[in-house]
Amino acid sequence: MANGKKKANNNTGTMSGSEILIKALSDQGVTRIFGYPGGAVLPLYDAMHQQNSIKHILVRQEGGAVHAAEGYARSTGEVGVVLVTSGPGATNAVTGLTDAMMDSIPLVCITGQVPTHLIGNDAFQECDTTGITRPCTKHNYLVKKVEDLAHVVHEAFHVARSGRPGPVVIDLPKDVAMAIGAYLAPDKIEHKNYAPQVKGDASAIKEAVALMAGAKKPIFYCGGGVINSGPKASKLLTELVHTSGYPCTLTLMGLGAYPASDPQFLGMLGMHGTYEANLAMHDCDVMVCVGARFDDRITGVLSKFSPNSKKIHIDIDPSSINKNVKVDVPIVGDVANVLEDMIKQWKASNAKPDQKALKAWWKQIDEWRAKDCLKYVQSGDIIKPQYAIQRLYEATKNLDEVYITTEVGQHQMWAAQFYGFEKPNHWMTSGGLGTMGYGLPAAVGAQVAHPDALVIDIAGEASILMNIQEMSTIAQYRLPVKVFILNNEYMGMVRQWQELLHGGRYAESYMESLPDFEMLAESFGAVGLRADKAGDLDGMIQEMLKTDKAVIADVRVEKLESCYPMIPSGAAHNDMLLGPEDEANKPISEDGMVLV
Amino acid sequence: MTPIEETENTHTIAVLVDNEPGVLARVIGLFSGRGYNIDSLTVAEVRARRHQSRITIVTTGTPMIIEQIKAQLGRLVPVHSVSDLTLEGPHVERELALVKVAGTGEKRVESLRIADIFRARVLDSTNESFVFEIVGDTGKLNAFVDLMRPLGLVDVSRTGVVAIARGAEAL
Ligand SMILES: Cc1cc2nc3c(=O)[nH]c(=O)nc-3n(C[C@H](O)[C@H](O)[C@H](O)COP(=O)(O)OP(=O)(O)OC[C@H]3O[C@@H](n4cnc5c(N)ncnc54)[C@H](O)[C@@H]3O)c2cc1C
Ligand SMILES: Cc1ncc(C[n+]2csc(CCOP(=O)(O)OP(=O)(O)O)c2C)c(N)n1
Ligand SMILES: [Mg+2]
Numbered sequence: 199m200a201n202g203k204k205k206a207n208n209n210t211g212t213m214s215g216s217e218i219l220i221k222a223l224s225d226q227g228v229t230r231i232f233g234y235p236g237g238a239v240l241p242l243y244d245a246m247h248q249q250n251s252i253k254h255i256l257v258r259q260e261g262g263a264v265h266a267a268e269g270y271a272r273s274t275g276e277v278g279v280v281l282v283t284s285g286p287g288a289t290n291a292v293t294g295l296t297d298a299m300m301d302s303i304p305l306v307c308i309t310g311q312v313p314t315h316l317i318g319n320d321a322f323q324e325c326d327t328t329g330i331t332r333p334c335t336k337h338n339y340l341v342k343k344v345e346d347l348a349h350v351v352h353e354a355f356h357v358a359r360s361g362r363p364g365p366v367v368i369d370l371p372k373d374v375a376m377a378i379g380a381y382l383a384p385d386k387i388e389h390k391n392y393a394p395q396v397k398g399d400a401s402a403i404k405e406a407v408a409l410m411a412g413a414k415k416p417i418f419y420c421g422g423g424v425i426n427s428g429p430k431a432s433k434l435l436t437e438l439v440h441t442s443g444y445p446c447t448l449t450l451m452g453l454g455a456y457p458a459s460d461p462q463f464l465g466m467l468g469m470h471g472t473y474e475a476n477l478a479m480h481d482c483d484v485m486v487c488v489g490a491r492f493d494d495r496i497t498g499v500l501s502k503f504s505p506n507s508k509k510i511h512i513d514i515d516p517s518s519i520n521k522n523v524k525v526d527v528p529i530v531g532d533v534a535n536v537l538e539d540m541i542k543q544w545k546a547s548n549a550k551p552d553q554k555a556l557k558a559w560w561k562q563i564d565e566w567r568a569k570d571c572l573k574y575v576q577s578g579d580i581i582k583p584q585y586a587i588q589r590l591y592e593a594t595k596n597l598d599e600v601y602i603t604t605e606v607g608q609h610q611m612w613a614a615q616f617y618g619f620e621k622p623n624h625w626m627t628s629g630g631l632g633t634m635g636y637g638l639p640a641a642v643g644a645q646v647a648h649p650d651a652l653v654i655d656i657a658g659e660a661s662i663l664m665n666i667q668e669m670s671t672i673a674q675y676r677l678p679v680k681v682f683i684l685n686n687e688y689m690g691m692v693r694q695w696q697e698l699l700h701g702g703r704y705a706e707s708y709m710e711s712l713p714d715f716e717m718l719a720e721s722f723g724a725v726g727l728r729a730d731k732a733g734d735l736d737g738m739i740q741e742m743l744k745t746d747k748a749v750i751a752d753v754r755v756e757k758l759e760s761c762y763p764m765i766p767s768g769a770a771h772n773d774m775l776l777g778p779e780d781e782a783n784k785p786i787s788e789d790g791m792v793l794v
Numbered sequence: 795m796t797p798i799e800e801t802e803n804t805h806t807i808a809v810l811v812d813n814e815p816g817v818l819a820r821v822i823g824l825f826s827g828r829g830y831n832i833d834s835l836t837v838a839e840v841r842a843r844r845h846q847s848r849i850t851i852v853t854t855g856t857p858m859i860i861e862q863i864k865a866q867l868g869r870l871v872p873v874h875s876v877s878d879l880t881l882e883g884p885h886v887e888r889e890l891a892l893v894k895v896a897g898t899g900e901k902r903v904e905s906l907r908i909a910d911i912f913r914a915r916v917l918d919s920t921n922e923s924f925v926f927e928i929v930g931d932t933g934k935l936n937a938f939v940d941l942m943r944p945l946g947l948v949d950v951s952r953t954g955v956v957a958i959a960r961g962a963e964a965l
Pocket of ligand 2: 605606607608609610632633634635657658659660661662684686688689690691692
């Protein structure tokens, strides 16, 4: 601290709570914080103002700060950090915290709080932050004494990043931030009991490998846990899949964990997954689930989910195991750690899969593939949304570093289906909570983390309006984020369900009174582009990529296109809708209607 | 016929936690948020020097739900250990109830007689009431309360179950 104006005394190692916080963050390797000031955090902002190891990114709404931190975290593998004020600052953060909880994203969110003596008095901008955030955080703390602060911050980072990652809230009353106390370095911290199991049980791994080696119709079903585990986990997964020669499918959260261009990749599975992935899941005899959680978007109706398979499940969180689907060989541990042991065991046991059976299995899979379930016809002027993503992918796939974020809706699914991810940490989407408005701030976070990379938010015209204020953040920090809107003038995903389930009565899903996105871009100092016709698309994409400023590209797409394939609610994997023709033939059951 | 997987059983679970603010709210919030049953819940500090409390939860569910409950409890950061006493071998369970019975004449005498059979103690007595203290397992307490009902039962306060494994081992 250059100008050294402090009440606290460095010689005795004491500092103010605010300074302790900054020092602790800095010792945890934090260089970027996403936040928004207010009365209860003024001392923290003052301390931040007087140092330069941590840079603060001022968002335009606290919800944006949390999603930005999520984008930062997912694209770097580090903990994202958020700083917001008490009361409305904290409540605005709740959606983002819940999002991070559902998608296992490591965050530390510091919320200001009214001074300790006023807590519980309905003081100005007071809310019960720890009470409100208890169910939507991995853990939370209310720091009542400055002596506890350093310890709490270090522990919060440990909890956020280890085991199954998640968001942690530190609620910091203003008087604690201003009190004088002692700092404690991270290495002085001991954790009483929190110790997630990282190494898998050797005998379970042995059993799993034996089961895998004997499989005739195996499949790897892998998810976000592979990404959580770090890039090494993806390498090991690829090695094991290659060594075995087995097919591999990924969840929405897992995209990038295995290279999309690899011939053993069957595409995404689940509600909008590929025909081949879902049928292979249904018919397999051995399923190896790696860091995925048998979500209802994956399983469809549970009673018909992969009825004849033995299931192996690797997960670091014991509560993910046997939650929805009973498995035969559970392995609690970290993906990278367990896969490493599995590969060793595979080699040591000299595993020799039944090549004849495997060949027949691949033949079957190739027949399913031949359905070409993602096919669409681009003819005439009207841009098909699938075509727009495919052209975007073609135009960017050879670039060095491309980070894709999405909003929520059909465009998100088309992005997942038509954009190929070769590496982990380059795809950021809100999977578990499905938060519209996630993509733009997440792109802010990814761009802050990777200033020179190409960051694209694939958006819908409805979702983008949910956090459009973050264009102002983009302007302030000159972030060259590209917003690629598939503008169908509908909440397309809602419209699709209304078409399927509610007789085509499009209640409130038409997007009236949309802004002129080109003018909107310009008002934020960004470049506005628009493509109305298929013939204009490639030119517009090139223009977008050439621009070194932020861009909003308004791609006018077919309004009534639905997203296929689709497993309707209440149906089984082998009961997919492949296109509009199927809808008439396979009416949705009443049980299915109540599902979301 | 319900398949085995679907049948519900009652389990007594002992949870050792850090005695810190909010820890009980975390446990209760988990049960309400995820829709699990709580038949009874007791909590008190048991290791003062280490600031640890023991929570005893009696809950009912299918084997899969019980497994989930234990895994979800284990996931809470301040939780040290989760033991399913029902599965982990023999254990003893006790509950204490204070039972107030008001009445005079024959009923009053009868209540005292039954209390004697159940080894309930009289903690308070007026001309027209008793407060009994009774200790036992849940079934015994239920039986006692049921018998007191026609004899002028006016109020009951129960602790909920505490439980401990038999034998020399600690949790
Ligand atoms: C409109 C919409 C449609 C959707 N449609 C689909 C769809 O068609 N297909 C699809 O797949 N998804 C779809 N989703 C997403 C879906 O809701 C879930 O978010 C997603 O399927 C969950 O992915 P996952 O199983 O990989 O789990 P994640 O949520 O990524 O969870 C990761 C799992 O790995 C574990 N884990 C974490 N770290 C580690 C580690 N280091 N080692 C071991 N294990 C670890 C965790 O405990 C957890 O169990 C859709 C979402 C939306 C919004
Ligand atoms: C915050 C929030 N509110 C509501 C929803 C429900 N929802 C899911 S998709 C969707 C429509 C999204 O429309 P748009 O962004 O235009 O995407 P499209 O489906 O048209 O591609 C809605 C309203 C949601 N996921 N998130
Ligand atoms: Mg739309």
